[in-house]
Amino acid sequence: DSGVTQTPKHLITATGQRVTLRCSPRSGDLSVYWYQQSLDQGLQFLIQYYNGEERAKGNILERFSAQQFPDLHSELNLSSLELGDSALYFCASSVGLLYNSPLHFGNGTRLTVT
Amino acid sequence: GEDVEQSLFLSVREGDSSVINCTYTDSSSTYLYWYKQEPGAGLQLLTYIFSNMDMKQDQRLTVLLNKKDKHLSLRIADTQTGDSAIYFCAETRAYNFNKFYFGSGTKLNVKP
Numbered sequence: 001d002s003g004v005t006q007t008p009k010h011l012i013t014a015t016g017q018r019v020t021l022r023c024s025p026r027s028g029d030l031s032v033y034w035y036q037q038s039l040d041q042g043l044q045f046l047i048q049y050y051n052g053e054e055r056a057k058g059n060i061l062e063r064f065s066a067q068q069f070p071d072l073h074s075e076l077n078l079s080s081l082e083l084g085d086s087a088l089y090f091c092a093s094s095v096g097l098l099y100n101s102p103l104h105f106g107n108g109t110r111l112t113v114t
Numbered sequence: 115g116e117d118v119e120q121s122l123f124l125s126v127r128e129g130d131s132s133v134i135n136c137t138y139t140d141s142s143s144t145y146l147y148w149y150k151q152e153p154g155a156g157l158q159l160l161t162y163i164f165s166n167m168d169m170k171q172d173q174r175l176t177v178l179l180n181k182k183d184k185h186l187s188l189r190i191a192d193t194q195t196g197d198s199a200i201y202f203c204a205e206t207r208a209y210n211f212n213k214f215y216f217g218s219g220t221k222l223n224v225k226p
Binding site for chain 2: 033
């Protein structure tokens with residue numbers, strides 16, 4: 001058990017809808033990362049937050065947004081969903097910015113858009 | 115990740131050793147990681163090595179780092195069917211500890 005909790009585990013929704021994925025980082029970790037894993041595209045970095053502030057952006061679509069709350073949990077919002085958004089979405093956490101520490105991943109949310 | 119390369123597939127027989135390879139391009143790589151992803155699960159941190167080390171051993175796992183050739187390998191001794199998974203290597207760099215560069219993953223198939 002990595003200590004990173006993601007909910008829900010599975011989500012099935014229709015095109016055009018909006019969903020929210022939730023992540024609780026490991027105790028003591030200040031940094032949260034979101035990744036998308038599609039069958040044919042490997043692991044794509046979406047966005048990173050550190051202690052409530054956005055730190056880095058990757059290949060995140062404008063239809064997607066995220067935030068990290070004062071209690072350090074994070075939410076990834078996906079709107080105007082398309083079939084191609086079907087993927088596994090992972091959250092990972094690490095201690096933070098000041099020194100190198102590994103990422104610890106949650107078990108992911110499997111999103112299916114129909 | 116375009117900066118980290120891995121072969122896509124590896125097939126071995128149960129009881130044999132597996133060697134999964136990874137190459138990277140940036141000479142400022144500081145930490146290099148190996149993650150394991152079983153079907154339907156998240157990435158599990160297996161081990162990591164600091165760039166000033168050549169080797170790290172942890173039970174059945176041996177990590178070898180050739181910094182000159184920018185080559186990282188993960189050897190799994192006495193491979194078991196439970197080792198069947200996708201293995202990702204990743205690196206971070208001296209000028210940005212917080213950015214992780216992942217390879218595309220190597221799918222290890224262990225035949226009984």
